[in-house]
Amino acid sequence: MESKIEKRLIWLNGKLCSADEAKILVLSPTSQFGLNVFEGIPCFWNDKKQQLFAFRLDDHYKRLLNSAKMLGLDHQYSLDYLKNEFKRTILANGYKENLIVRQTIFVDGFGSWSSCDPCGMFISPIPKRFTSSEYNQKGLNCCVSSFRRISEDCMSPKIKCGANYINSRNGQREAIKNGFDTCIFLNSKGTVSEGPGSCLFIVKGNKLITPSLTDSILESITRDTVFLLAKTLGVECIERSIDRSELYNCDGAFLCGSSMGITRIESIDKFVVPGSPIIVSLSDLYKKVVLGEEKEFLHLLTPIY
Numbered sequence: 483m484e485s486k487i488e489k490r491l492i493w494l495n496g497k498l499c500s501a502d503e504a505k506i507l508v509l510s511p512t513s514q515f516g517l518n519v520f521e522g523i524p525c526f527w528n529d530k531k532q533q534l535f536a537f538r539l540d541d542h543y544k545r546l547l548n549s550a551k552m553l554g555l556d557h558q559y560s561l562d563y564l565k566n567e568f569k570r571t572i573l574a575n576g577y578k579e580n581l582i583v584r585q586t587i588f589v590d591g592f593g594s595w596s597s598c599d600p601c602g603m604f605i606s607p608i609p610k611r612f613t614s615s616e617y618n619q620k621g622l623n624c625c626v627s628s629f630r631r632i633s634e635d636c637m638s639p640k641i642k643c644g645a646n647y648i649n650s651r652n653g654q655r656e657a658i659k660n661g662f663d664t665c666i667f668l669n670s671k672g673t674v675s676e677g678p679g680s681c682l683f684i685v686k687g688n689k690l691i692t693p694s695l696t697d698s699i700l701e702s703i704t705r706d707t708v709f710l711l712a713k714t715l716g717v718e719c720i721e722r723s724i725d726r727s728e729l730y731n732c733d734g735a736f737l738c739g740s741s742m743g744i745t746r747i748e749s750i751d752k753f754v755v756p757g758s759p760i761i762v763s764l765s766d767l768y769k770k771v772v773l774g775e776e777k778e779f780l781h782l783l784t785p786i787y
């Protein structure tokens with residue numbers, strides 16, 4: 483069911499209301515300081531099966547609760563409650579198309595940046611026609627950002643909170659201004675970390691390499707899915723620090739994330755990145771897995787209808 487953005491049903495603090503009625507206090511810490519934690523949960527519509535599949539729902543909600551814990555947010559939401567209300571919101575909208583569901587716990591009220599409560603929440607499904615790999619079939623032209631990725635000694639990149647995305651914004655805006663599609667950040671050690679909203683893999687020979695979890699990255703769910711898919715395809719996956727020069731010499735590269743899927747990189751700082759059959763196989767398998775067409779991976783999906 484397609485509907486105007488203003489009339490989409492959003493879950494806000496326990497009630498479903500239209501998007502134009504869903505209001506948040508301007509003086510709230512979320513509004514003033516980006517004091518919120520969030521997830522973008524992908525759902526894929528399989529027309530043949532007439533089914534909408536939420537991908538790795540438990541993992542997204544566990545990460546959300548972890549982010550809330552690390553920021554010390556004082557909320558009452560349990561995993562089961564969150565999953566039920568997520569389903570209820572999508573059902574109320576009757577969506578039969580690909581979605582990214584924005585799920586946010588935020589600090590409401592008249593407090594400040596150090597407040598832990600009161601916490602509010604909203605769930606907002608956003609219809610998404612195409613995946614990034616469909617939009618960017620030729621591949622992404624990336625630059626290495628002049629901004630460093632945030633790190634554990636200032637703001638942990640493992641917390642998926644609104645304020646962390648100012649770092650992503652800086653890198654992305656610089657990339658666009660300089661004629662690139664997006665950027666790759668280095669961390670404070672000077673090794674490769676991730677994209678502004680995605681994780682990075684490079685291909686070297688017949689192996690995949692990705693920065694390790696201690697290289698200033700989000701614990702990406704898609705990154706973990708790539709490990710599972712690579713195993714099925716018999717491709718070895720190595721987690722280790724990656725030097726900038728390795729980006730320029732790799733045999734293939736891609737960015738991945740819930741919103742991006744698996745999107746190949748065409749160039750980095752104008753060095754051409756070759757296409758790789760490993761990336762094609764991974765991307766093809768990923769598309770089947772999220773649509774519930776691979777029996778072995780059905781446990782990663784939650785049917786909504």
Ligand code: PMP
Nearest residue numbers: 679680681700702703704739740
């Ligand atoms: N890194 C950052 C900074 C992100 O915002 C995202 C998107 N959530 C990712 C990586 C990819 O994470 P996931 O695969 O869980 O979407």
